[in-house]
Amino acid sequence: MEKLSERTIEERLDKIEGWEYVNGAIETTFEFKDFREAFATMTHIAFECEVQRHHPDWNNIYNTLNIRLSTHDAGGVTEKDFILAHAIEKIIESA
Structure with a gap:
């Protein structure tokens, strides 16, 4: 996966x-709202991370x-990070 430019x-x-x-x-x-809700959401996100x-x-x-996303193998932000960020947003919206 190729590292994206700062402009992109x-x-x-x-x-x-x-x-x-x-x-x-x-x-x-x-x-x-509380720790339980935060941890439950983290668990949901963790399953998505495993899929991706x-x-x-x-x-x-x-x-x-x-949450901080970067693709360590590419040395920066790649398309993978944005795909996961969008998936995380969908999880947050449905929580």
């Missing part, structure tokens, strides 16, 4: 609300989930 990344970010390009990755933060064989750098503190 910024153009694609215009189509996915709440995500930004920071230090070579795209990232976002979600806030949930692409895994985020993420952390969870109580009801907050921070």
